[in-house]
Amino acid sequence: MALAPAPAERLRPVRRILAAFFARRAHVAGGVLATVAGALALLSMPVLAGQALDAARTGDAALVEWCAIAFLVAAAVEGTLRWTARRLLIGESRRAEEELKRAIERHVVRLPVTTIDAARTGDLLSRMSQDVELLRFVTGPLLLYGAQALVVVPGGLVLVFRSSTAVAIGAGLLFAVMAFGLRWLAPRIERRADAAQAALAKIAEHAAERAVAIRVVQAFHRFAAEDRAMKARAADLAERGYAVAKLQSLVDLLIHVSVELVVLLGLAVGAVEVAHGRSTPGALLEYWALLGVQLGPLMTLGFVFGGLPRAFAAGRRVEEMFDWPAETIRGSVLPQGHGRLSVRDLSWSHAGGSTPVLTRVSFELEPGTTLAIVGAVGSGKSTLLDLILRLREPPPGTIFLDGADVLGIAPKALRARFAVALQDPFLFSDSIAANVRLGADDADVAAASADAGLAPDLLAMPDGLATVVGERGVTLSGGQRQRVALARALASGRPVLVLDDTMSAVDHATESRILANLRARHLADRTAVVVTHRLSAARDADRILVLDGGRVAGFGTHAELVASCPTYATTWRRQREHDALESGPEGAP
Amino acid sequence: MTDRQDRKRLTDRAQLVRLWSYLRPYRARVTLALGLLAASFAIELIGPVLIRSAIDGPLMATARGGDMDAELARLSWLAAGYLACILAGAALGLTFARTAARVGRSVVRDLRVALWGKLVRVDARWHDRNPSGRVVTRMTTDLENLDELVSSGGLHAVFDLMKLGGFVVVLAFVQPEVFVLGLIAVPFAAVISLVFRRAARAAYGEVRTRVADQAAFTAEFALGIRTVRVYGREDLVDARYDGLNRATRVAWQRTVRCFAAFFASVDFVMRAAQAALLLVGGRAVALGSSTPGALVQAWLYFGKLQEPIRELGERWHVLQSALSSAERILAILDEPDGPSEPADPIAPRGGGGVRFESVEFAYEPGRPVLRGVDLSIDPGATVAIVGPTGAGKSTLLALLSRLHDPDHGRILLDGVPVDRLPLRELRQRVAVVPQEPLLFDGSVLDNVRLFDEAIDAATVERTIDAIGARGVFDARGGLTAQVGERGQLLSRGERQLVAFARALLARPEVLVLDEATASVDSATEGRLQAALAALRAGRTCLVVAHRLATVRDADRIVVIEQGRVVETGRHADLVTAGGVYAGMHRAATALA
Incomplete structure (x- = not known):
């Protein structure tokens, strides 16, 4: 038999957000106090209504007036208290949510990139938003709804006890039946709703896939097949949707019938007590009015039953993220030198993967020279x-920067030696200048931008270098983003330049201009690694490394490789042909 | 083109009329549902009447010392009546809910099938203007909004308004003294509810924007984590995230204030009305002009008003959002189809001869892509089309299988204008292989036969053999191997083979091929070239050529520039002629 987890372990999924929530104790305590006091004010109103009726029956008009005024005052007090409670408790829950999200972001942004690659972005997003939102339920909402229900429901039954024990017990039983019925139905509805959602997701996938390939559907005249496919999916969704609606109608039925039976209890049992003189018509009105104020909190109890398990499940997914280990920061040796890069007999495969990604790769890169790495996807x-x-993480003893094993160098210090521009670069929603300045605060932004071929684009932008990227600013094209990233690398002043297919989205003419700039001002005495799939960008490198299936297929200059490396020669010829046939004679280099 | 411009403005009434045409097949059920609603309303009114009778009758009688047994018997009859009302109300409510849900789901199912039928047949240019995300939203969110309208929102909104009006009128008969209270309180609360809904919508709109901004940034930094890491600028991500996170919290807190104010104020209005009811009604009882039963009955009616008033704003919102969804869906249904079936079709003659006669075409008016193309291709010939990017090569091919119709000129297949051939016949005779092989989630088999179950697996197998790809998919589990979303589980070469098999399956007479360029590994490359040779054997072929080998082997080369044929002839002749093609050829062969 499995041991039940210790309470501390059971509460682990919610501990973090509760700590953030209770950090502002005064607000929380005030909110709870207002909730309880508001609930008591709420309970006083049915009592006053009953008193008013009995006073009216005995002809005491003055007492009727006093009861009505007291009722109005109670309503005002209750309204104010509930308004206060909601603002305090729910408002604080939003603050706790903010705190937790902040903590998650701090952790996630410092995770190893491989962890983030492995977690699909959609999953990460849902943990960082929807899950935290669901988890929030255990803070303000639970206190607000829980405290109110705990005062109003038992309190109401106690009030009924004064006039009739039988009615109080009967009503309590009916409420219990209703609550358990709702609790029984909730997960079943949820399961069916999930199934309907899945059917809808299938339709979404189908539509998305077909929409981008609509010319295939039309060119092959697949209309009848598409009609059939959608008919089946739409019918499936309709059935599943109806299955949800059927259960939902049972929920409505359960609530309606329970409430009406509670009313009937007053008429069938309570009225008999009145007839026998053991109670008054005013007590009957009080009873029915109590039902009116109890109903809301009772319904939210069902909400609590549903929300708690969801919150705990979400909390477990959130905690899982905190269990992912952050990147190592150990290592201290700072290499001195100009960027001699040595790779020795490097083999590497994904953790648990059987096919190696790299097999026995070795090469030397002299300081001040350019290496191009080419190869297929x-x-x-x-x-x-x-x-x-x-x-x-490479295996030990395989990669050396200026003679030092990179594993011995603190990652942050190691990376500070590299000026990197990536194929899918990340730009902050900030000015272009700020993005270029990412690697060095005192960079010559204008010169770097010009060398990265951005000058004509900047002229066309509303505020030049001060133009804000993304969000409410200007949206850049893929090529422009790549060139901003290139300018960032050039401006950073770091010794080793690394360009990872940086110009895949840049047109040929601009690419040639940029390459000329690089050769003239940046590559002369700088160590550089240029990864590219376009051989025209690689041909001028001092050395070219040809990778094929993770192995070195060739290493040498362009001329050597055309002569001796079949993989390289074939690709070179094909790219020339394609460029020539596509762009015509005037576009040929 | 923006979403808004793309929609045609339809008045709400015109929309409702058109939606009604989808409801018409279910009109019997709709009538039943409305009848059930009316009946359940009537029953809801009866309960408080019975309670009034019990208080003013037996209870008052026993208090005055009447016959206890007789009065208790009357009381139990009233209770039995109440029980009957509960049961009847439950049965009616359940039947209504299920009928309405059934109708809503059926209508939406029909609309979904109709909308999809339109989306696959609509002029392909519509899809160029509208991203796939929009298609998905129309097919899912917008249609689900409509379901809300039919199965809950719409009918209930009618019901709630009926209830509000009904209760107020009934109050006039029960306790004329408090009738005026209902007349004041109900519109007052209804206005609060509507005003709140507007404020809540604005607040939630802000929340959605903020949450989306935050999510967008989260996705952005997750995807850009390498940049962040290599420059060591986690601090910048932290700062920006904090700003967005705070903005989200502030937006949420605005909704909290909004809700807090709404619940407090609408409840207070109704309770103030109850206080007034106690005052006015209670005094009337004390002065003898009314009875305790009447007061209780009025109280119970007031209680029944609270739910519809709270819900009114919500229902109004559902109605609005459903109507705007309906507007978007109907606008798509009004879009013109792509090229249509001929009115008086001519049977195809067979052979595979293709002629373009002065063909002109523009995707957008005033920006011609083809400016008068004349071209004649003999049956069985291979024609290579070359020219700069944007010259109109792919467009020319698209016109042949009638993805679009030319603006001027005509295209003939074996002497018959293609727009006189039944579309299905035409598209069986002209098979297309696009540059990028587009696959769908499903098996290899599904993708070759494009989900046409009428084609059996053996035929597909023979086709795969015919392109020399026997055994290629064995390692993945054969024809039933799943290809994944957009075919991502297959390698690029494998996807290309599937696209080839798909084209060959219908045994076309004309093959339209946009040659693939990406380099693959040499083993796959050889297989693809062999498959292509099999594909082309004995067929008319139009190839947008990216390789010299293809061009050199073609029976004829057509050079297109700026929408016109500028040169045509055999490879050797064109090279000797020293024109545009000769220049291209020189560039292509001049290695380093």
Whole structure:
């Protein structure tokens, strides 16, 4: 038999957010106090209504007036208290949510890039938003609804006890039946709703996939098949949606019938007590009025039953993120030198993967020279870069910067030696200048932007370098983003330049201009690694490394490789042909 | 083009009329549902009447010393009546809810099928203007909004208004003294409810924007984590995230204030009305002009008003959002289809000869892509089309299988204008292989036969053999191997083979091929070239060529520039002629 987890362990999923919530004790205590006091004011109103009726029956008009005024005052007090409670408790729950999200962001942004790659972005997003939102339920909402229900429901029954024990017990039983019925139905509805949601998601996937390939559907005249496919999916969704509605109608029925039976209890049992003189018509009105104020809190109890398990499940997913280990920061040796890069017999495969991504890769890069790495998609180019930058952990004794094993260098210090521009660069929603300045606060932004071929684009932008990227600013094209990233790398002044397919979205003419700039001002005495799939960008490098299926297929100058490396020669010829046939004679280099 | 511009303005009434045409098949059920609603309303009114009778009758009688047994018997009859009302009300409510849900789901199912039928047939240019995300929203969110309208929102909104009006009128008969209270309180509370809904919508709109901003940034930094890491600027991510996080919290807290004020004020209005009821009604009882039963009955009616008033704003919102969804859906249904079936079709003759006669075409008016293309291709010939990017090569191919119709000129297949051939016949005879092989989630088999179950697996197998790809998919589990979303589980070469098999399956007479350029590994490359040779054997072929080998082997080369044929001829002749093609050829062969 499994041991029940210790209470501390059971509460682990909610501990973090509760700590954030209770950090502002005064607000929370005030909110709870207002909730309880408001609930008591709420209970006083049915009593006053009953008193008014009995006073009216005995002809005491003055007492009727006093009761009505007291009722109005109670309503005002209750309204004010509930308004206060909601603002305090729910408002604080939003603050706790903010705190927790902040803590998660601090942790996630410092995780190893491989962890973030492995977690799909959608999953990460849902943990950082929806899950925290669900988890929030255990703070303000639970206190607000829980405290109110705990005062109003038992309190109301106690009041009924004064006039009739039988009615109080009967009503209590009916409430219990209703609550348990709702509790029984809630997970079943949720399951069916999930199934309906899945059917809807299938339709969404189908539509998305077909929409981007609509010309295939039309060119092959697949209309009848599409009609059939959608008919089946739509019918499936309709059935599942109806299945949810059927259960939902049972919920409505359960509430309606329970409430009406409680009313009937007053008429069938309570009225008999009145007839026998043991109670008054005023007590009957009080009873029915109590039902009116108890109903809301009772319904929220069902909400509490549903919300708690969801919150705990969400909390477990949130805690899982905190269990992911952050990146190592150990290592201290700072290499002295100009960027001699040595890779020795490097083999690497994904953790648990059987096929190696890189097999026995070796090369030397002299300081001040340029290395181009070429190869097809999946040949291992990006993995090699990741290993050099220690975004992935290489085996010991395989990668050396200026004679030092990169594993011995603190990652942050190691990366500070590299000026990196990536294929899918990340730009902050800030000015272009601020983005270029990312690597060095005192950078010559204008010169770097000009060398990255951004000058004509900047002229066309409303505020030039001060133009804000994204969000409510200007949206840049893929090529422009890549060139901003290139300018950032050039401006950073870090010794080793690393360009990872940085110009894949840049047109040929601009690319040639940029390459000329690089050769003239940046590559002369700087160590550089250029990853590219376009051989025209690689041909002028001092050395070219050809990767094929994770192995070195060739290493040498362009002329040597055209002569001796079949993989390189074939690709070179094909790219020339394509460029020539596509762009015509005037576009040929 | 923006979403808004793309929609045609329809008045709410015109929309409701058109939606009604989808409801018409279910009109019997709709009538039943409305009848059930009316009946359940009537029953809801009866309960408090019975309670009034019990208080003013037996209870008053026993208090005055009447016959206890007789009065208790009357009381139990009233209780039995109340029980009957409960049961009847439950049965009616349940039947109504299920009928309405059934109708809503059926209508939405029909609309979904109709909308999808339109989306696959609509002029392909519509899809160029509208991103796939929008298609998905129309097919899911917008249709689900409509379901809300039919199965809950719409009918209930009618019901709630009926109830509010009904209770107020009934109050006039029960306790004329408090009738005026209802007349004041109900509109007052209704206005609060509507005003609140507007404020809440604005507040929630702000929340959605903020949450979306925050999510967008989260996704952005997750995808850009490498940049952040290599420059060591986690501090910048922290700062920006904090700003967005705070903005989200502030937006949420605005909704909290909004809700707090709404619940407090609408409840207070109704309770103030109850206080007034106690005052006015209670005094009337004390002065003898009314009875305790009447006061209780009025109280119970007041209680029944609270729910509809709270819900009114919500229902109004559902109605609004459903109508705007309906507007978007109806606008798509009004879009013109792509090229349509001929009115008087001519049977195809067979052979595979293709002629373009002065063909002109523009995707947008005033920006011609083809400016008068004349081209004649003999049956069985291979024609290579070359030219700069944007010259109109792919467009020319698209016109042949009638993805679009030319603005001027005509295209003939074996002497018959393609717009006189039944579309299905035409598209069986002209098979297309796009540059990027587009696959759908499903098996290899599904993708080759494009989900047409009428084609059996053996035929598909023979086709795969015919392109020399026997055994290629064995390692993945054969024809039933799943290809994943957009075919991502297959390699690029494998996807290309599936696209080839798909084209060959219908045994077309004309093959339209946009040559693939990406380099793959040499083993796959050889297989693809062999498959292509099999594909082209004995067929008319139009190839947008990216390789010299293809161009050199073609029976004829057509050079297109700026929407016109500028050169045509055999490879050797064109090279000797020293024109545009000769220049291209020189560039292509001049290695380093």
